[in-house]
Amino acid sequence: MIMRNIYIKNQHKTLTFENTIMSDNTYYTAEQHGEFEVYELGDFVLEKGGTLRGATLAFTCYGHLNEAGDNAILFPVMFSGTHAAMAPYVGKDLALNPDEYFIVIPNQLGGGLSTSPHNTDGPYQSDYFPEITIGDDVKAQHQLLTEHLGVKHLQLVTGWSMGAQQTYEWAVRYRDMVERAAPIGGTAKTTPHCALYVDVFCQALMSDPAWNNGAYTQSSDVEQGLRRMAQVFAMMGVSPKLFNDELWANYGFSSKEDFLKGFWENWFLPMDPNNLLCMAKKWQTGDVSAHRNGDLTEALASITAKMYIISFEQDMFITKEDCIKEQQMIYGSELISIPSVWGHFSMLGVSTDDFQLINESLKRLLATTA
Numbered sequence: 001m002i003m004r005n006i007y008i009k010n011q012h013k014t015l016t017f018e019n020t021i022m023s024d025n026t027y028y029t030a031e032q033h034g035e036f037e038v039y040e041l042g043d044f045v046l047e048k049g050g051t052l053r054g055a056t057l058a059f060t061c062y063g064h065l066n067e068a069g070d071n072a073i074l075f076p077v078m079f080s081g082t083h084a085a086m087a088p089y090v091g092k093d094l095a096l097n098p099d100e101y102f103i104v105i106p107n108q109l110g111g112g113l114s115t116s117p118h119n120t121d122g123p124y125q126s127d128y129f130p131e132i133t134i135g136d137d138v139k140a141q142h143q144l145l146t147e148h149l150g151v152k153h154l155q156l157v158t159g160w161s162m163g164a165q166q167t168y169e170w171a172v173r174y175r176d177m178v179e180r181a182a183p184i185g186g187t188a189k190t191t192p193h194c195a196l197y198v199d200v201f202c203q204a205l206m207s208d209p210a211w212n213n214g215a216y217t218q219s220s221d222v223e224q225g226l227r228r229m230a231q232v233f234a235m236m237g238v239s240p241k242l243f244n245d246e247l248w249a250n251y252g253f254s255s256k257e258d259f260l261k262g263f264w265e266n267w268f269l270p271m272d273p274n275n276l277l278c279m280a281k282k283w284q285t286g287d288v289s290a291h292r293n294g295d296l297t298e299a300l301a302s303i304t305a306k307m308y309i310i311s312f313e314q315d316m317f318i319t320k321e322d323c324i325k326e327q328q329m330i331y332g333s334e335l336i337s338i339p340s341v342w343g344h345f346s347m348l349g350v351s352t353d354d355f356q357l358i359n360e361s362l363k364r365l366l367a368t369t370a
Contacts, residue, residue: 025219027270028112028119033084036060036113039144044115047139050130052120057140058113059083059106061149062090063098069152072102074141074170078161078347079279080271082107086160088349095362101155106141108162110278114140117274118219126274127214134162134286138169142177156366157305158182160347161317162279165190165286171303172288180365181303184310184358185318185344188326189287189296194317197236198284204228205273219272226273230264237264238343239314247341251350300329307333308365310358317344336361 030036036058044055060083065072073096075086083105090096096103107113109132117129124130145151157170157178164186171181172188187194205211208225216222242248248259268276289296307330311323320337327335340346340354349355 025118025270025272027219028116028272032270033082033113034060034087036083036107038114039148041115041140041143044136044140046130047133047135048131050124052109052115052124052130055109055115055140057106057109057115057144058111059104059144060087061105062096062103063101065102065150069150070155071100072104072145072149072151072154073156073158074145074154075103075105076137076141076157076159076163076166077105077107077111078159078163079283080111080268080276082111082113085348086163088355089359089362095359095366102151104145104149104151106137106144108279108282109137109140110275110282112272112275116272117214117278118272129274129278132278132282134165134169134282135173135290137282138166138173141166141170142174152177154178156180156182156362158184158362159186160184161186161344162283162286164318165283168288169286171305171307172291172299175302175304178305180307180368181305182308182310182362182365184347185312185315187286187318187322188300189289190284191318191322194322195284197317198280201229201232202277202280204232205276211273214274214277216273219270222273223269226268226271227265229276230268231260233268234260234264236316236343237345239316239341241314242341242343296326297329300326301331303330303333306365306368308336308361309333310336310338310361312343312346313337313339314341315344315346 038056038058041055041057044052077086086105090103092099110116117126154177157167159167164183167181167183168188171178205225208222210216210221211225253259253262289299292298309323309327311320313320324335327333338346338357340351342350346354
């Protein structure tokens with residue numbers, strides 16, 4: 001049963017969810033992720049042809065939009081994540097300073113807080129949820145910013161992993177609106193190697209008989225699949241050195257097994273499998289070259305924003321070489337390389353050095369003249 005305790009915040013199409021249970025899975029609630037707002041997109045037509053009727057986009061904001069509507073920063077989120085995971089990068093002493101900027105963190109369609117498989121009724125419920133693209137996320141965000149929040153120009157778009165894919169999509173699709181962009185640990189077009197990795201972790205999740213082709217009763221029924229998926233992420237998400245030199249011990253874990261269960265499995269176990277698979281398909285098919293008839297060089301050459309391409313040197317999802325290859329196609333862009341044993345997951349800031357390097361990179365970019 002769906003129970004809601006909501007109120008209309010104002011005359012615009014925004015709902016604030018305070019104590020919301022949108023399905024049996026109580027992970028996707030404000031109790032877990034902090035208060036957020038939900039914008040009603042209406043009947044949202046998807047790039048692949050489906051329509052999400054009564055679609056909603058969850059988001060949170062920090063700071064205030066100026067009268068000109070041009071002090072905004074957009075910070076889309078990664079695979080499996082919500083606004084709560086990226087909120088630590090927002091603060092008065094940080095690059096994303098709410099005293100100076102109006103910072104919007106939108107959640108993904110299919111990510112659990114916005115319209116998603118687990119909270120959709122009718123013909124698109126659960127395993128029948130339609131295919132969504134990175135472009136769909138960005139179009140929904142553009143509608144939120146321009147039609148509801150009054151944003152006219154973005155000083156910065158930045159995001160990690162799938163957030164980086166959305167950043168690239170913004171820089172190509174809405175280039176006149178984007179002053180600066182910083183994709184972090186992500187590419188404009190998913191590489192064949194990365195697409196294979198997505199296949200592998202999806203197969204690990206679906207290998208659990210309880211997945212039942214997506215027609216499970218409770219998310220928790222697919223516990224073994226979620227654990228297997230977490231193990232694949234552990235294998236590729238950080239550097240071999242972190243395991244081989246037992247560096248997990250520096251971060252409060254007593255053993256490799258404790259690290260696997262306390263960090264990786266603990267991250268994925270509360271989540272809904274169909275939500276994860278929905279996001280994974282977006283990740284796998286991300287490609288801004290679709291805007292230039294499949295020509296990635298032309299698509300990236302069209303970017304007018306000042307770009308910092310931030311890579312993680314020991315990232316095995318999206319390698320430094322992957323990032324360099326695309327960075328060389330973007331006029332005036334710069335490559336920033338973070339040398340962390342946390343690999344792709346350096347963005348979570350488990351190491352304070354990683355957090356500081358990323359924050360300083362964003363601060364330098366914001367100080368540049370685009």
